[in-house]
Amino acid sequence: MDSSTRGVLFDFHGVSMTRYFTDNWENVQNFQARPDDILIATYPKAGTTWASYILDLLYFGQVSSERQSTIPIYNRVPFLEIMIPSVATGKDQVDQMTTTPRLIKTHFPVQFVPKSFWEQNCRIVYVARNAKDNVVSYFHFDRMNMVEPEPGDWSSYLQRFMQGKMVFGSWYDHVTNWWKKKETYSNLHYMFFEDMVEDTGREIDKLCSFLGLTPSAEEKTRIVGGVQFDNMKKDEMVNYSTIAVMDFKISPFMRKGKVGDWKNHFTVAQNEEFDEDYKKKMRDTTLQFRTEV
Ligand code: A3P
Numbered sequence: 001m002d003s004s005t006r007g008v009l010f011d012f013h014g015v016s017m018t019r020y021f022t023d024n025w026e027n028v029q030n031f032q033a034r035p036d037d038i039l040i041a042t043y044p045k046a047g048t049t050w051a052s053y054i055l056d057l058l059y060f061g062q063v064s065s066e067r068q069s070t071i072p073i074y075n076r077v078p079f080l081e082i083m084i085p086s087v088a089t090g091k092d093q094v095d096q097m098t099t100t101p102r103l104i105k106t107h108f109p110v111q112f113v114p115k116s117f118w119e120q121n122c123r124i125v126y127v128a129r130n131a132k133d134n135v136v137s138y139f140h141f142d143r144m145n146m147v148e149p150e151p152g153d154w155s156s157y158l159q160r161f162m163q164g165k166m167v168f169g170s171w172y173d174h175v176t177n178w179w180k181k182k183e184t185y186s187n188l189h190y191m192f193f194e195d196m197v198e199d200t201g202r203e204i205d206k207l208c209s210f211l212g213l214t215p216s217a218e219e220k221t222r223i224v225g226g227v228q229f230d231n232m233k234k235d236e237m238v239n240y241s242t243i244a245v246m247d248f249k250i251s252p253f254m255r256k257g258k259v260g261d262w263k264n265h266f267t268v269a270q271n272e273e274f275d276e277d278y279k280k281k282m283r284d285t286t287l288q289f290r291t292e293v
Contacts, residue, residue: 005146005245007167015109015169020147024083027091033116034223036059036101038211039124040077044107044167045137046129047193049069049253050227052077054204057123057223058213073238077103080114084147084245107168114166121187123211128175129193130289131278132262135161135171137255139265144250158270162277172281174264179287194259194290200224229257260292 033039036098038054042048054078054148060067067076078093085106094104117124129137135158142151148167151157164170180190189210194204201224215223225231232238233254239244240253266274 005044007066007147008147009149009165009167013112013172015112016165017166017169018147018149018167020084021081021107021167024081024091024100026090027037028081028160031091031094031112031114033114033120034102035122037117037120037122038101038103039113039117039122040105040127041104041110041113041124041172041178042107042127043134045134045141047191047196048105048107048125049073049238049240050193050196051127051191051230052103052105053232054135054207054223055211057184057226058208058215058232059103059213060099061223061226062219067250069237070196071237072240072242074243075242077105080104080106081108081112082224096144106136109169109174124165124185124188125191125207125210126178126188127191128178128287128289130259130262130291131171132266132274132291133193133259135150136262136265138166140251140255141253142249144253146245146247146248152255154265155270158266162274168290172278175283176285176287179193179285194293197257199257200227233257241290260289 007020009016009018010024011017028195037053040048040146042051052073056073057068060076075093078097079090080094083092090105094102108254137149138161139154139157142157150162158274160166161171164173168174180187182190191209192209201220203221204224233252236242241248246253
């Protein structure tokens with residue numbers, strides 16, 4: 001993989017995308033969900049891997065530790081829409097899964113989700129992260145991931161983020177449209193990265209009550225400990241170090257895991273411009289984020 005593998009943004013049904021997430025569109029749209037499938041939906045870099053690992057441990061942590069120590073998280077929780085040359089498509093991976101429930105990851109904006117998920121009334125867990133930390137995390141990710149578009153410098157990247165010209169489109173549209181979906185679809189649990197950082201145990205409790213799970217106190221303690229940043233960072237099965245397209249010399253996947261790292265990136269002027277634009281874009285939503293905890 002070199003710079004020629006980097007995706008190129010184009011407009012796809014009104015959303016900026018790269019071919020790696022649209023080439024399998026027909027098959028993905030025709031995906032047949034089962035009622036017990038669980039979809040983990042996020043804007044990229046909002047805490048997808050964290051939520052995926054929590055769910056995987058809740059369902060399969062007890063069954064065999066072999067799963068946890070031999071199967072990378074991206075195979076335990078396949079990425080539905082991904083299609084990268086010479087790698088199995090996410091959709092085929094899901095179709096071949098033998099576990100119940102099947103845990104499935106997507107970064108699709110809500111209007112792209114295959115209709116069978118709605119028809120089957122699947123449980124959906126959405127994780128959102130405040131825009132400032134989200135864009136910082138995405139910037140470092142695009143630097144190190146050779147299938148993402150060239151990020152360019154930070155200040156132009158930030159402008160592009162504000163324009164929604166990122167893979168999977170506008171953060172503003174993504175988080176607000178998923179939020180709105182809650183009004184009409186009750187099987188959707190909307191979580192915040194900031195809440196997870198503040199109190200992982202409390203958020204796991206809420207998640208369990210949504211999923212109808214009752215882990216023992218012991219099991220819960222084990223999971224809360226296992227999913228802490230430092231533990232995930234050193235675990236090869238969840239830290240993405242086994243993936244060829246990522247260059248950890250540029251930036252690790254498990255980078256900082258903090259709320260407020262944006263302060264190390266935004267200049268005062270960038271912050272003011274961002275806040276002003278944010279107010280306009282988020283005027284019509286009740287959705288609120290914390291940029292510090
Ligand atoms: P940073 O780049 O800010 O460190 P995703 O899984 O959606 O790609 O999100 C990746 C982001 O979530 C990274 O953010 C990563 O460090 C953070 N993350 C993953 N696991 C975490 C954990 N257990 N605690 C805190 N942050 C975590």
